[in-house]
Amino acid sequence: MKMVLATGNRGKLREFRQMCRHEVVPFSDLLGELEIVEDGESFAQNALIKARTIYEKLGSDYLVISDDSGISLPVLDGAPGIYSARYAGEGATDKENLYKLIDAVKAKGLEETPAYYTAAIAIVSKYGEYVVHGWMHGKVIAQARGEKGFGYDPAFIPEGYDKTLGELDDDVKSGISHRGKALALAKPIIEMLQKK
Numbered sequence: 001m002k003m004v005l006a007t008g009n010r011g012k013l014r015e016f017r018q019m020c021r022h023e024v025v026p027f028s029d030l031l032g033e034l035e036i037v038e039d040g041e042s043f044a045q046n047a048l049i050k051a052r053t054i055y056e057k058l059g060s061d062y063l064v065i066s067d068d069s070g071i072s073l074p075v076l077d078g079a080p081g082i083y084s085a086r087y088a089g090e091g092a093t094d095k096e097n098l099y100k101l102i103d104a105v106k107a108k109g110l111e112e113t114p115a116y117y118t119a120a121i122a123i124v125s126k127y128g129e130y131v132v133h134g135w136m137h138g139k140v141i142a143q144a145r146g147e148k149g150f151g152y153d154p155a156f157i158p159e160g161y162d163k164t165l166g167e168l169d170d171d172v173k174s175g176i177s178h179r180g181k182a183l184a185l186a187k188p189i190i191e192m193l194q195k196k
Contacts, residue, residue, distance in 0.1 A: 001125060001194055004030065006054040006066035009150075015179055016065070024065070027054045043068040043082060044131045047122035051129075060126040063193055065186070069119035069179060071101070071152045073140060075108055084151070094151050098144060102155055105142045115140040115156060117178040121186045127196055130189050134181030149173060 005016055005024045013026050027034065036053050040046040051066035058064065070084030080087035080101065088096040105113055116137045123130040137159045144154035146166025154166030158176055165173055174180045 001061060001063040004054060004058060004062050004064050006050040006064050012067055015174065031057055038068065043070065043118050043120035044122070046082060047120040047131060048129065051122040051124040055124040063123065063125040063190065066122045067119055067179060069117060071115055071117050071156065073113055073115045075110065075113045076104055098152055098155060101140065101152060102142050102144065105140055110142065112139045112141045117156070119178040119182040121182045123186060123189055123193070125193050127193050132182050132185035134178040134185065136176060136178040136181070
C-alpha cells in the first residue's frame with residue numbers, strides 16, 4: 001500500500017519524512033489542491049475527517065495518514081487548541097497566529113505560562129481506522145526566539161529545556177515533539193497494516 005499524508009502543511013510533511021522510514025507522499029501530489037473542512041470538536045475527530053476524505057478519493061490501494069495538532073494554554077481556557085492553525089482568523093499566517101498568542105499572554109500580565117502541544121495521528125486503510133495521540137508539555141513565553149520549526153515553535157520552551165523549539169535543532173525536536181511521540185505509536189500500526 002502506498003502511504004499518503006493528508007496535509008498541505010509543508011512543515012508537517014518535512015517532519016513526517018524525517019521521522020518515518022517509509023516513503024510518504026503528500027495528497028496534493030495525487031489529487032491537487034483540495035479544501036477539507038475540519039469541523040470536528042477534537043484533534044482526533046479532525047485528523048479522522050482529513051484521513052477519511054483523502055482515503056475516499058484515492059481508494060483502497062492507499063494507507064492515508066493525517067495529523068491534527070495544536071497548542072493549548074490553560075490560562076486561555078485551552079485556547080487556541082483545535083483552532084491553532086486559524087487562531088488569528090481564516091487564512092492567517094504562522095506569524096500572525098504566533099503574535100496573537102504572544103499578545104494574549106501579555107494581556108494576562110505574564111511573561112511565561114504553562115502550555116502543551118497535542119498531536120493526533122489518524123490512520124485510515126481498507127483494514128480500518130486508528131488514532132493515536134502524543135503530547136509535549138512546557139511553557140509559552142511572551143516573545144519569539146529562533147527561526148527553526150514552524151507555527152508556535154518560536155514561543156514554546158519544552159519541559160527540561162531553556163531554548164524554544166524555534167532555537168532547537170530538528171533532531172532534538174523530533175525526539176521530544178508531540179508529533180514524534182504520536183508517530184512512535186503510529187509506526188507499529190503502519191507496519192502491521194503494510195504486512196497484510
